[in-house]
Every structure is written in C-alpha cells, then in structure tokens.
Amino acid sequence: MDFDRADAVNQAIRLLSLRHRARAATLLTPLGLHTGQEALLLELDRSGPSIQAQLSEALGSEPPSVTLMVRKLEGAGLVRRAPSAADRRASVVELTEDGKALVGRVKELWCALAEETVAGLSEETVAGLPELLRTMTANVDGRRSGHR
Template identity: 75%
Template sequence: MDVEYADALNQAIRLLSLRHRARAAALLAPLGLHPGQEALLLELDRTGPRIQAQLSEALGCEPPSVTLMTRKLEASGHIRRGPVPGDKRASVVELTESGKALADQVKQLWRTLAEETVAGLPAGTVAELPGLITAMSENVDARSRPPRAAR
C-alpha cells in the first residue's frame, strides 16, 4: 500500500469515527445521555443483569469508566446496582423500567444514526459493512494486544 493511499484511508477512518461520535452525542443529548452510556444501556437490554466487570469487558472500556457511567445512570433512575452474593466487591447492574424505556428510545436513535451514515450507498455495500468493519476492528485489536508471554 502506498503512503498516499494509507494516509487517505487512515484519515477517512479517523474522520468517520469523530463525526459519528459527534452525531451520536447530538442525538443522545436530548435524552440526557452522553456517548458510552447508550452502549451500557443497550448491553443490559440485550443480556439482562450483568456484573460491572462483565460490562467493562463487553463494552471494551476500563472498569472506572463503567463505574462512573453506572453511578450516573443509577442517579437518573435508569439502572439499579445490587450486591453479588458471595462477592462484596462486585455489583450486579440491571435496567429499571425507566432504563428499559430509554433503551427503546436509544434503539430508535441508533437506527436513525445508521440510516444517516449509510445514506446513498448501494444496498450491497451496506450489507457488507458490518462484516468489513468488524474485520478491520479485529485487525487493529490483534495488533494492539501484547504478546502472550508479556501478559
């Protein structure tokens, strides 16, 4: 791959990421959510109650970030945290009825964001995008992990 193409590809990915996050923030703001909180709500909606450590792993973020998000969402009444029997350090997190309703709203916003993002692209291209983007993410992840011996 030549340098000019590599630069164009990396710039396109960077700009898409920045603009997608900014548009997501604009759509989430009227719901009182910040980027990242919607992912936590949707994860709980998909899986049901989870331990915070499981949420951290599923969301790909650090435990302190999940703790902060859960505190804010709990304060707004969208989730509740409770103890895990036999583990005083762990908390199980679940959606409240308010959180379930909010997750439904987020799903609609996510559909809007996805439709806006792929507008004008051929249907075949749109159908291939999730697989392509997942493969690209896995490529980056594989090179971001330290070698097994260093773990």
C-alpha cells in the same frame, strides 16, 4: 501500502469516527445521555443484568469508565446496582423501569443514526459493513495487544 493510500484510509477512519461520535452526542443530548451511556443501556437490554466487569468487556471500555457511567445512570434512575450473590466484591447492574423505557427511544435513535451514516450505500454494501468493520477492529486489537 504507500503513504498516500495509508493516509487516505487512516484519515477516512478517523473522520468517520469523530463525526459519528459527534452526531451520536447531538442525538443523545435531548435524552439526557452522553456518548457511551447509550451503549451501556443497550448492552443491559441485550444481555440482562450484568456485573460491571462483564459490561466493561462487552463495551470495550476500561472498568473505571464503566463504573463512572453506571454511577451517573444510577443517579438518573436508569440503572440500579445490587451486590452479586456469586461474588460479594462485584455489583450486578440492571435496567430500571425508566431505563427500559428509555432503551426504546435509544433504539429508535440508533436506527436513525445508522440510516444517516449509510445513506447512499447499496444494501449489499450495508449488509457487509459489520463484518468488514469487525475485521478491521480485530486487526487493530491484535496489533495493540502484541499479537499477529
């Protein structure tokens, strides 16, 4: 690939990432959430109670970042932690009733953000985006970890 094409691809990905995150932050602020926290709440809704290591893996976030998010969400009354019966060193994180109620609002916001993001694209293009983006992510992950 020549530089001009590479630059166009890389700039488009970078700008989309920055602007999507900024738009998400704007939408999350009225809910009292910061970017990343919504993903943790949605993951708990999807998977149920989880240990923090599982959350870190599912979110693609570093464990200290997940620990900080969990502390803040716990302080807000949206999640609770309890010792794991299987591993005393681990904490199980689960949604509280307030957290479950907020997840419904987060899902509405998430749908609105996705609709804004793909406006003007064909249904066929939108349907193919998740697989395309997963492939691109795997390509970058493979290079970062020294594979491929």
